[in-house]
Each structure stands twice: as C-alpha cells, then as structure tokens.
Amino acid sequence: MNILKTAILAFGLMLAPSAAMATPGATAPAAVAANAAAPADAVANAAAPVWPVTPPVAGIGQPVNGAIGIQPQVTKLGEEALWMHDIILMPVMVIISLLVLGLLFWIAARYRAKANPIASKTSHNTAIEVIWTLLPVLILVGIAIPSISLLAKQYKPAPKEAITLKATGNQWNWSYEYPDHGIEFTANMLPEKDEAAPGTAFRTDADGPRLLAADNRIILPVGVPIKLLTTASDVIHSWAMPAFWIKMDAVPGRTNETSFTIEKPGVYFGQCSELCGDKHAYMPIVVEAVSPARFAEWVKFKGGKMPGSEPVAAAVAPAAPAATGATAPVADNAAAPAANATNAATAATGN
Numbered sequence: 001m002n003i004l005k006t007a008i009l010a011f012g013l014m015l016a017p018s019a020a021m022a023t024p025g026a027t028a029p030a031a032v033a034a035n036a037a038a039p040a041d042a043v044a045n046a047a048a049p050v051w052p053v054t055p056p057v058a059g060i061g062q063p064v065n066g067a068i069g070i071q072p073q074v075t076k077l078g079e080e081a082l083w084m085h086d087i088i089l090m091p092v093m094v095i096i097s098l099l100v101l102g103l104l105f106w107i108a109a110r111y112r113a114k115a116n117p118i119a120s121k122t123s124h125n126t127a128i129e130v131i132w133t134l135l136p137v138l139i140l141v142g143i144a145i146p147s148i149s150l151l152a153k154q155y156k157p158a159p160k161e162a163i164t165l166k167a168t169g170n171q172w173n174w175s176y177e178y179p180d181h182g183i184e185f186t187a188n189m190l191p192e193k194d195e196a197a198p199g200t201a202f203r204t205d206a207d208g209p210r211l212l213a214a215d216n217r218i219i220l221p222v223g224v225p226i227k228l229l230t231t232a233s234d235v236i237h238s239w240a241m242p243a244f245w246i247k248m249d250a251v252p253g254r255t256n257e258t259s260f261t262i263e264k265p266g267v268y269f270g271q272c273s274e275l276c277g278d279k280h281a282y283m284p285i286v287v288e289a290v291s292p293a294r295f296a297e298w299v300k301f302k303g304g305k306m307p308g309s310e311p312v313a314a315a316v317a318p319a320a321p322a323a324t325g326a327t328a329p330v331a332d333n334a335a336a337p338a339a340n341a342t343n344a345a346t347a348a349t350g351n
C-alpha cells in the first residue's frame with residue numbers, strides 16, 4: 001500500500017512542473033502572430049519621420065564594467081541619498097565592523113585560558129554598561145534623523161506645475177502616458193542585430209547598451225518637476241532608474257506616486273526591478289532628459305499639446321487603468337511592431 005502511495009506522489013511531483021509551465025507556453029503563439037505582422041508594418045512606416053536618437057555618454061546613466069559604487073546621481077534627492085550612503089552609512093558600518101572584529105581578536109588573545117589561569121569573577125561594570133547602551137542609541141538616532149527626512153522628501157507630493165508621467169508595467173514592456181500632453185506609447189527592448197527578425201528594429205550603439213536599449217525613449221525636460229505614477233496591467237513590476245535614485249513598484253489595481261527633477265541633460269537607463277516572469281530581464285527603461293524647449297518640440301512631434309496652449313483632446317489618465325488592465329497583453333503586443341518599425345528606419349539610416 002505504501003509503495004503505491006509513494007508511486008502516486010512521485011508521479012504527481014513529476015507532472016507539477018509541466019503544469020506550472022503550461023500557462024506561459026500557451027501565450028507564445030499569440031506573440032509569434034503579432035511579430036509575424038512586423039515586416040509589413042515596417043515597410044508601411046519606413047517613410048514616417050523619425051525623432052533623432054541621442055547617443056548615451058559612457059559611464060553616465062548606465063552601469064560600468066567592474067564598478068562597485070552607485071551611479072552618479074542627476075536628481076537633488078539622489079545626490080542627498082548618495083551623500084547619506086557614502087558619508088554616513090558606509091563609514092558607520094565600516095567603523096563598527098572593524099571595532100567589533102578588533103575587540104574579538106583582542107579578547108581572544110588577551111583573555112585566553114593559557115594567559116589567564118585564574119579567571120576574573122567580575123560580573124558588572126556600571127560605566128561600561130552605560131556606554132554600551134547609550135552609544136548605540138546615539139548612533140541610531142544620528143542615522144534616523146537624516147534617514148527619516150530623506151524618506152519623507154521622497155514621498156512629498158509633486159508641486160502643481162509638475163509634468164505627469166504614468167508608467168504601466170506589462171509582461172513584458174512598459175507603456176507610458178503623458179496625460180497633460182495627450183501622448184501615449186509603448187517601449188520594448190531593442191534586440192541585438194543577430195536576434196532581430198528580418199526587417200525589424202535592432203539595437204545600435206546610439207540606442208544604448210545591450211539589454212538596456214528601448215525602441216521608444218521617455219523624453220523629459222530638465223529642471224522641471226516630474227510626477228511619476230506607476231501601475232501594472234498583469235503582475236507586479238517595478239520602475240527603477242538608478243541615476244534618479246528611484247525604484248517604484250508598479251502594482252496592478254493601484255497607483256504609486258513619487259516625484260523627481262532631473263538636473264542634467266542626458267540619456268539614463270533603468271530596468272524593471274521586480275521579478276515579473278520569464279522576460280523580466282528584458283524590460284528596459286530609457287529616459288532622455290532634454291531642455292524644456294526641446295521637450296516642447298518632441299511633444300509636438302508626437303502629436304501632443306503643451307498644457308495651456310490648447311485643451312488636450314482626451315484626458316487619458318483616469319479612464320486608462322481599467323481599459324489597460326482588460327486589454328493590455330493583446331493591445332500592447334499588437335502595437336509593438338509598429339513602434340519597432342519607426343525605429344527600424346532609424347536603425348537603417350544609422351547604419
């Protein structure tokens with residue numbers, strides 16, 4: 001009887017992985033179908049005007065081989081947080097670790113049994129006890145004051161004049177909305193040249209590093225506060241941009257908010273930072289920070305309107321979450337080849 005039970009259990013365990021893998025597998029044909037339409041779209045869009053791609057600067061806004069530090073920060077909050085990390089947290093950690101290690105070695109050597117045949121009977125020392133209670137409390141309070149104020153600043157609501165950027169995480173791309181400007185687009189990772197389907201866009205060095213380049217960049221103005229809203233259409237993703245000191249979870253059914261102001265023009269790279277499925281590693285985020293005048297040109301290029309110039313045709317923000325949630329996987333995948341096609345033209349002219 002026991003052997004039979006074990007056999008049934010073993011058989012069940014063997015089946016479990018294939019059952020778990022059945023769901024992702026089922027979505028594959030749809031993706032293939034969407035990609036199959038790409039070459040036709042590429043031809044149709046080849047003549048469309050293309051926004052020039054600004055090449056990134058090595059070492060800025062992207063990881064550096066062999067580096068162990070934090071990326072140079074281009075937001076005020078990022079600079080403050082980096083200061084907190086470099087000037088307060090790291091020195092405190094290093095000093096405490098070395099002090100404890102040194103004490104351990106000293107005690108092990110100085111008070112070993114051989115050197116102390118008759119052990120001391122001391123059990124209390126008021127002065128030492130007061131010091132080893134008060135000192136850690138003072139260190140913790142010293143860390144807590146800048147830490148809590150930094151945390152509060154990170155969640156301070158954006159000022160009224162802020163530009164709203166809404167990022168929606170999808171398996172496996174990001175869609176963006178600028179509700180103040182009436183702009184919407186989806187950003188997919190650019191594949192390597194040898195991995196791209198014939199006629200579709202692939203990454204060039206001007207787009208950015210491998211796995212970090214996207215076919216559509218988020219263009220934002222420098223010196224203007226940005227209100228970032230994050231949400232997701234399927235599973236939890238996370239919108240992370242190391243150079244801005246931002247990592248904001250994108251959770252289906254809710255909207256998270258933070259704000260930042262970019263101080264330096266440039267191209268900055270980030271990634272989805274929440275394990276969201278098998279293509280989690282292929283959800284790059286690219287922000288290009290430009291002058292406010294250049295941003296206005298881009299808004300016009302994208303068919304949007306600067307707030308105040310004319311009323312924006314549709315308030316896309318409030319209606320979007322429900323609609324995105326219901327139709328996102330199909331709609332976004334279908335839109336992706338078109339976005340790729342625009343970039344195919346860039347890639348073609350760039351090479």
Ligand SMILES: [Cu+2]
Binds near residue numbers: 169272274
């Ligand atoms: Cu993700």
